[in-house]
Amino acid sequence: MDHGEIALSTREFTRIRERVYKVAGISLSDAKRTLVVSRLSKVVRTLGAKSFDDYIDYLETRGTPEDDQEFVNALTTNLTRFFREDHHFDHLIGHVRDLIARTPRMTRTGKPRLRIWSAGCSTGQEPYTIALCLLKAFPELARWDFKILATDIDSGVVAKASTGTYPVGELNGLSSERVALFEKTGDGNIRIPRAAHGLVTFKLLNLIEPWPVKGPFDAIFCRNVAIYFDKPTQGTLFDRLGQVLAPDGFLYIGHSENLQAVSNGYQLVGKTIYQPKPTAKSRTAA
Ligand SMILES: C[S@@+](CC[C@H](N)C(=O)[O-])C[C@H]1O[C@@H](n2cnc3c(N)ncnc32)[C@H](O)[C@@H]1O
Structure with a gap:
């Protein structure tokens, strides 16, 4: 000791x-x-x-x-990194491409709407990766009503995430193309560029309590969070996430997680990627 x-x-x-x-x-x-x-x-x-x-x-x-x-x-255990499990971001880009091609959902202001939730966001690398990838792939999203909600139970990580500043070592192992997405501050730190930073709203939120969250979200990232929960708590969490996920939205979970024997509401559509099972109503609408 x-x-x-x-x-x-x-x-x-x-x-x-x-x-x-x-x-x-x-x-x-x-x-x-x-x-x-x-x-x-x-x-x-x-x-x-x-x-x-x-x-x-x-x-x-x-x-x-x-x-x-x-x-x-x-x-809490807050391990995270930029571009963690990067196949999820490639898949998300494909999803947003489809949404852009179809008639997107509109807000009251007449702008196309895109909502993504990073639930259990830790120090922010996950929601910022989402913002950086999507803005690079679709610069027109800057004119959309596009918001990323990033929440965590740990007030320390939420405060750190909000700054959008990290030691340069956070970029170790990333390709030069990915490194170029970040700004250098000149003092050994890197900064999330303003456009991406402005898309993300960080909030303190306990996933086992009631949520002031309405949705529908086009994508929910809840990765490497439920591994700390027992099966009944996981089941309740994923069922509730399903209620705020759009019927054509996607749920991304961690590499060691799966929803089998946890929640019946989803179908597996890719590696650790799920979609709500079509309901009788949505099948009729389609
Ligand atoms: C290992 S990190 C995962 C970060 C990121 N999603 C990723 O995959 O890189 C797990 C996060 O879940 C958060 N967490 C644990 N229990 C939670 C709860 N009840 N409500 C909200 N967040 C929780 C922790 O504070 C921690 O930041």
Whole structure:
């Protein structure tokens, strides 16, 4: 154990597991015990709590919403990168090409409408990749009513994402064509160009709570988020996402995920790409 880390008993680990499951839907396996100690010891010390038991007692009785947020922030896993699982972005470009060719949905302002949701967006690389790819492929989207909603439960990553600035090392491994999509700031950072940055709205949102989200979305990215949930929580989440996904929209999930035995509402149409199953009504309309 590192200096500064606090001992975690099995009972305390169980209490932490129960709490993070209740507030965030996250199921921590036994293997996450050392992660809990390394992520939460500092939080416990800073609060002046003597033990994890003491800390959980505090959260349950006198903790503020900020304390709850800090607890959740410490236990989320935020790994992400630009152009992660890039076949999804190629597929999305094809979908948007089809939407442009067909008569797109119009907003009240008379502009064609395009809505995409990055649910569990972490530090923003996923929604910005969507914005950069689509603007490059279809410059006319700048004149559309085109919005990308990007949400996450972790307030730290949402704040970081909103800046649109990253260390240049984030571009390691990308082709020069992709690197060219970003602006250099000259101080070792890169910046998301204004046009792409302006398309994305970041919001704090817990996917297991009610959503102030109406849709319909033309595409939803919910990748590498539900892997932290148990099957019933995954089922509820994907069923609810299906309710805000357009009938001709696509759901993109993570490389190690699949909806078999999780949600009946979708059909697999590509590698980790799903579409809502046609309902009797939509079949008649077609
Ligand atoms: C591994 S990251 C995935 C980021 C991105 N989608 C990707 O695939 O690169 C998982 C994200 O899910 C978020 N998350 C976990 N539980 C959540 C919940 N209940 N509501 C919303 N976001 C959640 C975490 O905060 C984290 O940023």
